[in-house]
Amino acid sequence: MDDAASRLALPGADHELVAAARAGVVLSCITQARRLGLWVLAHPHLHVAANPHAPVPAIRGTVHWAQPLLPRHPDSLVDPVENVLAVVAACRPFEAALAVWESALRKQLVDLDGLARLPLKGQTRELLVAANPFADSGLESIVLPRLRWLDIRIVPQAWIEGHRVDFLLGDRLVLQIDGGHHVDAQRIDDNAHDALLLLRGYRVIRVGYRQVIDDWPSVQDVIVRAVGQRLHLRSA
Numbered sequence: 001m002d003d004a005a006s007r008l009a010l011p012g013a014d015h016e017l018v019a020a021a022r023a024g025v026v027l028s029c030i031t032q033a034r035r036l037g038l039w040v041l042a043h044p045h046l047h048v049a050a051n052p053h054a055p056v057p058a059i060r061g062t063v064h065w066a067q068p069l070l071p072r073h074p075d076s077l078v079d080p081v082e083n084v085l086a087v088v089a090a091c092r093p094f095e096a097a098l099a100v101w102e103s104a105l106r107k108q109l110v111d112l113d114g115l116a117r118l119p120l121k122g123q124t125r126e127l128l129v130a131a132n133p134f135a136d137s138g139l140e141s142i143v144l145p146r147l148r149w150l151d152i153r154i155v156p157q158a159w160i161e162g163h164r165v166d167f168l169l170g171d172r173l174v175l176q177i178d179g180g181h182h183v184d185a186q187r188i189d190d191n192a193h194d195a196l197l198l199l200r201g202y203r204v205i206r207v208g209y210r211q212v213i214d215d216w217p218s219v220q221d222v223i224v225r226a227v228g229q230r231l232h233l234r235s236a
Helices: 015-023 029-035 081-091 094-106 112-116 123-130 138-150 184-199 209-214 216-228
Strands: 047-049 062-064 154-160 163-169 173-178 203-208
Touching (some): 029 081, 047 081, 081 094, 081 112, 112 123, 138 163, 163 216, 173 184, 173 209, 173 216, 203 209, 209 216
Parallel strands (some): 047 062
Antiparallel strands (some): 154 163, 163 173
């Protein structure tokens, strides 16, 4: 009897771990990233990993077969975080993968020096170069690469008038991105700070999570028009 077949699941056991045990795989990619509390865009179905040349597992979901960066213990049901990041790099678009990587750095589950000593290739190496351990949120990780082409100074988490703002573009254009926390006292505080910024000569563009994720062209259009009108410059 193999290891997967000999395991016994107790009542109330984690259903994802049970599925991995039965199939002889490990939870990985965005499934394990989400379980680690990392910032992921979506996880509609299970993502698992199997060692190369292993039998095809009987499991519903996405199976990743790449050679892992770190050896997987035969009894493990979850991938080490380094393996998770490598699988995410191969599975997800660059921006979504960068958000996961920077979330792992922010939570201090990994560090850039340790990752640099691993045999990274392709997009994994590109993510290592791009990743910022001080990124404040997954949305920040997605937005910053989308704005780099503007070729203007962009400062994430800039400190202005006693508060941090999500992005300062040029000298005077502030981009704020509201997440689910933007309610009640937080909304009042943010609105007051927006008013103070206006009095100090700043222009504020405030958008929501869904606008960034589902309607980025409209967000980009507003930013481009503001830059085109030179609202990001001190003299505007």
